Amino acid sequence: MSRAYNFSAGPGTLPESVLVELQAALLEFSTCRAGIMEISHRSQPFEDVLQSAKARMRRVLGVPDDYAILFLQGGASLQFYQVPLNLALPTDATDYIDTGTWASKAYAEAKTVSDAKVIWSSKATTYDRVPAPMDVKPREAAAFVHYTTNNTIYGTQCAAPPATDKRLFADMSSDIASRPIDVARHDVIYAGAQKNLGPSGVTAVLLSPWALARVAEVKAARGGLPSMLDYTVAAANDSMYNTPNTFGIFALERVLAWVEGQGGLPAVAQRISGRAARLYAALDASDFWKPHAQPDSRSSMNVTFRLKNGDLEGAFIKEAHAAGLMELKGHRSVGGMRASLYNALPDEAVDALIAFMGEFERRNG
């Protein structure tokens, strides 16, 4: 067997060169005479890995010097709770944009610890769109506006942040490090690593100085916070209040090095948007295909589509699999097909998919 083109929505494909580096480090890392998973998180070699991961993330994403960079556990799902627990007073108005399953789960957790409200939703149209920046109208009292930059399941993506003067919090799990972002415009950014940053089990969290300062006030109002959920504890201990996911952080550091080697986010974004445009053009070329997302809401990370003749979808997925185009089945809540085009997917994979689609249409159209 050999490695196929892997369109998995996450955990997703990783750069082969990084995987080869990880292989070597499993048995012997640096001059440790032990593998990367077998050394203390307090050892200098691991401390160097952690600092390098932070420095690379700061360079790659353009994170301001005074923002904290944390590597936590529990995925974005734990952040759905941890974010409002740390940053909203129980009485705070917290405004959520509902663009899909994960956005909706973030809102559900926020509701338990703050005065949360959904201020925009595309649920009625099966989450086929995101709001235009000007369409986001937060409450006057909103402490922050939370949005999800990319919606993995539905294949939609925000081209720009909401146009509001409120503080912005963003779940960027499925498109972080795929394009330049204005980090300074956000007070909180978080992302599970398992799409563009590395393996599952690491969550990157970026916090502005305002956010870190706010925790003290919220903590006082709540009568304390659990140590493991307190951002100021994590920040004061540089993500090592307890043993972090050391292998996951190492893998993330290597993936970020690979991104830098690709020329950083401007170069990545050009490549990513170009190939997504080619795939959408193929989907738009005939009514054999039914792309799910509205044109102005299309994601360059997850391309969701159905066939006009739904009966052919099973055959499409099966034959694509046989042709080495893996994991094209859509999420169980939507059906159809989904091609996830994360950074590490080679361009040739997208070209091969487009070629296969053309051939499939000729045979079945």
Add this chain to the structure above:
Amino acid sequence: MSRAYNFSAGPGTLPESVLVELQAALLEFSTCRAGIMEISHRSQPFEDVLQSAKARMRRVLGVPDDYAILFLQGGASLQFYQVPLNLALPTDATDYIDTGTWASKAYAEAKTVSDAKVIWSSKATTYDRVPAPMDVKPREAAAFVHYTTNNTIYGTQCAAPPATDKRLFADMSSDIASRPIDVARHDVIYAGAQKNLGPSGVTAVLLSPWALARVAEVKAARGGLPSMLDYTVAAANDSMYNTPNTFGIFALERVLAWVEGQGGLPAVAQRISGRAARLYAALDASDFWKPHAQPDSRSSMNVTFRLKNGDLEGAFIKEAHAAGLMELKGHRSVGGMRASLYNALPDEAVDALIAFMGEFERRNG
């Protein structure tokens, strides 16, 4: 370079044969044509890994069929909070045995969500002992007694559970899978994986039917629980409410397979206790050495000791390192030396350490 004898207290040494298996799986796992970190947690190949990990843990530890086995994130430190949050009413008396740093942190978190009390402590003697089973006297109203089976930093270990008819909750992070345990005598057992089970970033949690049933009552009293911290959510979703640490669970599954290959826990325990006894005998052979733990509280996992002449400790650690005996420095809160003898450490490592100690004493005694 080559792999040395690694006495790290954790993350600790892993079986070399497992590391070689992990290396191969990074690029191509099973028939996936993708690496283990690159496949969906909802895919059949990963589902098989998860079920195998649970089945092996059930066999290896003798977990009753009606106990839930969960693989969570956040380490034992998150369990310090999650355990009482799920299983104690705010008014419940929860009794804690304070045998060291981690036990004390568990108590601190419990205090914020229940009527927690330290009912036994060895703090006054620098945690050089654990209670004899009969010395544990819980409060009449105690909902449970929490204890730490092995204290990594101080090198102490409970030979048996507390002799009480109260429900027992145990943090077994640093000695799980090193000896047979009576799982059925406990309602909660949890352990960070990074000593005997695998890499950091996975936490194994075992819950009795009583514990799982109790969550509903506590949840009602607390007005709900955050989804990611709710044991019943994790159990209902078989540890996959969101994306788990897939690579970590795979590594844990491989480590448990290795334990089974060693003959299971009776065989492991015999090997572990034998070599620990040899090391303690060497420490007891002359007053050149000063073992920290009281004889009846000694750990077979972490052997802590000082030199009568403390000035020589730096030289001992440095020369041992040069001789390929790595990570013998004690925890910063205790100083001196610590040799961690986790399952994956070869017996030859302990023999080499004993030989080096003899030689060091001859040169410096």
